[in-house]
Amino acid sequence: MTEISERRVISVIVVNESSVLSRITDLFSARGYNITSLTVAPIPESKYSRLTIVTSGSVRVIEQITKQLHKLIPIFRVYEHADLVEKEMALIKFPVTENITEISTLCDAYNGKIVNVGENVIIVMVADEPKRVENFLKIIKRYNPKEIVKSGAVALER
Structure with a gap:
């Protein structure tokens, strides 16, 4: 077994x-x-x-x-941890040619936001439960991310 x-x-x-x-x-x-x-x-x-x-x-x-x-x-x-609050963070870099409004709307749904807009790139940050961060990363693939960096999990017991 x-x-x-x-x-x-x-x-x-x-x-x-x-x-x-x-x-x-x-x-x-x-x-x-x-x-x-x-x-x-x-x-x-x-x-x-x-x-x-x-x-x-x-x-x-x-x-x-x-x-x-x-x-x-x-x-x-x-x-x-038995009963915990767990979060993970991701920074994602997109070409500035992608639809900023759509990306921003998605970020809002995943506790995120646009954190930097440069001449050629947009950088967004999301901080949410690990499964939701993974889901966000799957959804945003259509916006051609140039780079993705994830943190490890942080957790506290309730």
């Missing part, structure tokens, strides 16, 4: 010091676990940083990952 692999979001609060990220990614690679998305940022007014890791695995695999993460010394807290 095969276990079902599901997308999971794990937050790790670490002491903000050198080599912590390396130790965490080494833990994943040594066990053959894939990281789909990894976002790291310092927690304001503290000595800690928050890592938001998106991975996939069975309940057993995720339990194993969190147990192994707890064993790493600079880690302060590890938790898998």
Whole structure:
């Protein structure tokens, strides 16, 4: 019987010091676990940083990952999100010859907006749930994007 692999979001609060990220990614690679998305940022007014890791695995695999993460010394807290608010951001560059009005209307529907208009390009930003960002990226292909950059996920428990 095969276990079902599901997308999971794990937050790790670490002491903000050198080599912590390396130790965490080494833990994943040594066990053959894939990281789909990894976002790291310092927690304001503290000595800690928050890592938001998106991975996939069975309940057993995720339990194993969190147990192994707890064993790493600079880690302060590890938790898998149950009830969360999750967002992702994308910047997309379009030729200025594309229909700005239509692009702007689509952006509005996906918590986005035009953030820069240059001589030859329009740059838009959307920030929404990961599935909605993916949907937006599929829809805007008809406007010939020149470049797309996505952030990793960020998440907070409710």
